[in-house]
Structure formats: structure tokens, C-alpha cells
Amino acid sequence: MIWSESLYQVCIISLGCPKNLVDSEVIAGHLAEGPFEIVPDPDGADYAVINTCGFIESAQRESLDTIEEILGLKASGRLAGVIVVGCLVQRFRRILKKELPEVDAFLPITDYSGVPRVLRALSEGKHQRALRCRGGGKRTSHTDLGRLLLTVPHVSYLRIAEGCNHRCSFCAIPAIRGRLKSKSMEVLEEEAKRLVASGVKEINLVAEDTTDYGRDLAGTYRLPLLLNRLGRIQGLRWIRLLYAYPSKITERLIVEMAENPLVLEYIDMPIQHISPRILTSMRRGTSPDRIQKAVQALRQRIPGIVLRTSVIIGYPGETDAEFQALYDFLEAVRFERLGAFPFSPEEGTAAFRLENRIPAGKIQERLERIMTLQKRIIRSRNKSLVGTTEEVIVDVVRRDGQAFGRTRADAPEIDCAVRLEPATALIPGTLIRARITGFSGYDLHATPVTGISDPRE
Numbered sequence: 189m190i191w192s193e194s195l196y197q198v199c200i201i202s203l204g205c206p207k208n209l210v211d212s213e214v215i216a217g218h219l220a221e222g223p224f225e226i227v228p229d230p231d232g233a234d235y236a237v238i239n240t241c242g243f244i245e246s247a248q249r250e251s252l253d254t255i256e257e258i259l260g261l262k263a264s265g266r267l268a269g270v271i272v273v274g275c276l277v278q279r280f281r282r283i284l285k286k287e288l289p290e291v292d293a294f295l296p297i298t299d300y301s302g303v304p305r306v307l308r309a310l311s312e313g314k315h316q317r318a319l320r321c322r323g324g325g326k327r328t329s330h331t332d333l334g335r336l337l338l339t340v341p342h343v344s345y346l347r348i349a350e351g352c353n354h355r356c357s358f359c360a361i362p363a364i365r366g367r368l369k370s371k372s373m374e375v376l377e378e379e380a381k382r383l384v385a386s387g388v389k390e391i392n393l394v395a396e397d398t399t400d401y402g403r404d405l406a407g408t409y410r411l412p413l414l415l416n417r418l419g420r421i422q423g424l425r426w427i428r429l430l431y432a433y434p435s436k437i438t439e440r441l442i443v444e445m446a447e448n449p450l451v452l453e454y455i456d457m458p459i460q461h462i463s464p465r466i467l468t469s470m471r472r473g474t475s476p477d478r479i480q481k482a483v484q485a486l487r488q489r490i491p492g493i494v495l496r497t498s499v500i501i502g503y504p505g506e507t508d509a510e511f512q513a514l515y516d517f518l519e520a521v522r523f524e525r526l527g528a529f530p531f532s533p534e535e536g537t538a539a540f541r542l543e544n545r546i547p548a549g550k551i552q553e554r555l556e557r558i559m560t561l562q563k564r565i566i567r568s569r570n571k572s573l574v575g576t577t578e579e580v581i582v583d584v585v586r587r588d589g590q591a592f593g594r595t596r597a598d599a600p601e602i603d604c605a606v607r608l609e610p611a612t613a614l615i616p617g618t619l620i621r622a623r624i625t626g627f628s629g630y631d632l633h634a635t636p637v638t639g640i641s642d643p644r645e
Contacts, residue, residue, distance in 0.1 A: 495523045
């Protein structure tokens with residue numbers, strides 16, 4: 189294939205978390221400068237860029253399976269080249285290059301400004317072993333400014349920091365992403381304004397630990413100040429807080445969440461466990477008492493707040509009593525949203541060396557108990573919502589007349605959906621009031637009632 193000014197079609201496949209999606213959007217932004225067209229389907233595209241996740245074993249397996257699938261398209265002649273980037277490459281680049289020689293280029297985590305140059309080299313017939321160009325330079329606060337959104341147009345993630353200063357025993361992220369590097373508040377405000385100008389109504393704040401934001405810049409937690417500044421942006425309607433750390437839920441943060449009309453009554457706050465021994469072994473830097481106080485403070489100061497958390501099941505040495513304590517805690521607190529994950533022994537982490545591994549069968553039994561409990565909690569909550577009128581953002585209106593949205597209690601992709609009927613005259617990105625008429629599984633059914641004005645008016 190000879191390089192020219194004609195468009196080359198590139199499919200970007202983004203795996204893993206929303207922070208990874210931001211990286212994929214950065215890549216898309218560089219490619220959109222030309223001569224590339226971003227397409228959703230790799231079959232028939234010229235190139236595919238796979239942004240991998242290397243966090244835990246299941247994510248690594250998904251990444252490898254995806255690479256193999258896309259390489260199959262290349263082998264059949266339906267794809268000209270494959271580039272693999274991201275966390276898996278950052279962590280296992282040498283192994284990947286040895287085991288997957290069919291991949292045209294492996295690029296570790298950078299600002300990805302060099303991806304177009306890599307594609308240019310591939311279009312000129314150069315194989316990865318002859319490539320001299322890299323994926324880009326070092327990341328800066330400005331790296332994310334020119335990205336092209338891969339979400340629905342009215343929803344975006346705002347990455348407020350990169351890396352993590354925590355050293356949780358089970359987590360490989362610090363080794364992959366490095367130490368905490370917060371973006372400047374001025375750049376974040378500029379980025380948010382650009383997003384809103386492009387049509388974004390909902391911004392979801394993400395980082396490895398959003399509550400740690402600014403500590404590397406000013407020695408203090410600056411998330412409340414950032415929320416305050418973002419809350420003044422005209423045209424923005426919802427701000428959602430993800431990846432908060434329970435030990436850093438400060439009074440100042442709670443007050444800002446309670447008083448800022450754009451900050452949703454929602455917080456994602458992974459606790460991982462409630463056993464004091466396991467929390468210590470996990471190096472979480474918190475305790476059952478601090479977790480309980482954070483939950484109580486949020487519930488008391490922000491009426492109707494929705495709490496999302498995640499827990500790890502089957503951490504080495506987890507006894508039946510410790511698991512039961514976790515179960516009892518989740519049953520008592522009744523987190524509105526919850527993710528439960530089996531312990532994954534990751535090479536290079538402190539927990540990888542721990543003995544007393546829990547058998548896989550027992551971990552699965554415990555997982556099923558937790559998820560059965562959570563299904564009961566969500567069913568009870570959904571039942572209580574029937575007959576109420578809720579604020580809903582319309583996400584999708586399909587050609588077949590079906591429409592779906594989310595309440596303030598639901599983060600994109602990971603939480604529940606609302607099926608809206610009738611869908612006539614609904615427009616994606618608009619905020620409406622909808623009367624909840626029923627539910628099925630995790631999702632709600634509702635009838636649109638009316639639109640919603642800006643809360644600051």
C-alpha cells in the first residue's frame with residue numbers, strides 16, 4: 189500500500205477501563221488530523237489499533253483473544269495491518285513481540301502522537317522489526333486536549349490525573365502507569381469547556397484515585413476546588429465522580445458534592461474488603477471504621493446518594509468468617525451499585541507471593557453469593573422506584589423506535605439502563621423527566637413526562 193493523501197480507514201478497538209478509553213480517544217484525535225478515517229468495524233478497514241488492558245489475568249486474556257481475532261482478519265487479507273498499544277504492551281512488550289510476530293507494531297504507553305507516523309511506515313511496507321518510529325513522547329497535562337470522542341456525543345470522561353501513589357498489594361497499575369501526575373486545573377477546565385462546546389452534557393471524572401487529585405501539585409487534595417470550577421461551566425449538566433478512595437472522602441469534598449448543583453448524588457468508592465486483616469494485607473491504607481464513617485457521612489449529608497463499590501473475593505487467606513463479615517457488611521450497607529471480582533494473582537505485585545490461595549471453586553461460590561445478594565438489593569431498589577418520576581438522560585434512540593437512557597444513579601456502560609416508551613420525539617443528549625412504570629432485571633422501564641431546565645437557572 190502506497191501512502192497518499194487519500195483516506196485510510198482505521199478501526200480503534202478499546203479494551204479495559206474508561207481511562208484506557210481516553211487513551212483510545214487521544215489516538216483517534218491524532219489520526220483524525222488525516223489522512224485517516226475512524227471506522228467502527230475492523231473487517232474491511234485498512235488498519236486496526238488495539239488498545240489493550242493488562243490489569244488482571246481476565247483482562248489480559250480478553251486482550252490476547254482480541255488480538256488473535258483481529259490477526260485472523262489480517263491473515264485472510266481483510267485487514268492490511270495491526271498495531272497493539274496500551275497497558276498489556278507496557279507490561280509484557282518483549283513477550284508479546286516474541287509470541288505474536290504477525291503484529292505490525294507494539295507501542296507502549298505514550299502521548300500517542302507518533303501513531304500516524306507508525307501507520308505511514310506500515311503503509312510503505314515496513315514491518316515492526318524495521319520500524320524506527322515510536323508511539324510518541326512523554327505525556328503532559330495537554331495530552332488529552334485534542335482527542336476525538338468514541339462515546340456517545342453527549343457523554344465524556346475527563347481524566348484528571350495519571351498514575352497512582354498507592355501500593356495496593358494486588359495491583360499492577362503503579363508499575364504500568366507510574367506515580368501520580370495530576371493535570372493542572374487550568375488545563376482541565378479548558379478541556380472540559382472544549383468537551384461541552386462539542387456537545388457533551390455529562391462529564392465523568394476518572395483517575396486511578398480521583399480523590400488524590402492535586403496532592404502532587406499543591407500538597408493538598410484539590411478535588412473539591414476542581415469540582416467547584418467545573419460546576420461553573422455553562423452548558424454542562426452532570427458531573428459524576430468515579431474511582432474515589434474511601435479514606436479520602438473529606439468533609440470539604442462532601443460539602444462540595446452536596447452544594448454543587450451539577451455534581452450528581454453518586455460516588456464510585458471501591459472498598460475491596462471489610463476485614464481489618466485483609467485490608468492491611470492489601471495495603472489499602474484504611475480500616476473498617478474509616479470505611480463505615482465515609483459511608484455514613486455520605487448518606488447523612490447527601491440525601492439519596494447512590495454508592496457504587498467494588499470488592500475482591502478470595503484474597504489469599506480469606507477465611508469463611510472474613511468472607512461472611514464482608515457479606516454481612518454489604519447486606520447492611522446496601523450499596524446501590526456493586527462489582528465483585530475474583531482475586532487475580534499478578535506477577536510483580538506483593539500479593540502474588542502470598543500463600544494460602546483460595547481454590548477457584550470456593551471463590552466462585554463466594555462470588556455467586558455476593559452477586560445473588562446484590563441482585564436482591566437492586567430488585568428492591570427498582571421496585572421502590574416504580575411510580576416515581578426520575579431525571580433521565582437520553583442516550584440512544586434506535587431506528588426501530590426503541591430508546592434508552594440512564595438516571596442520575598447510573599454511570600455509562602457499567603450501571604443500569606432505562607428503557608423509554610414511547611420514544612417519539614426523544615433526542616439523544618437531552619435531559620427529561622420520566623415516570624418509572626416497571627423493571628426487568630437490573631433495568632427500569634419508564635414513560636417520558638417532560639424536559640428539564642438547567643439547575644443553575
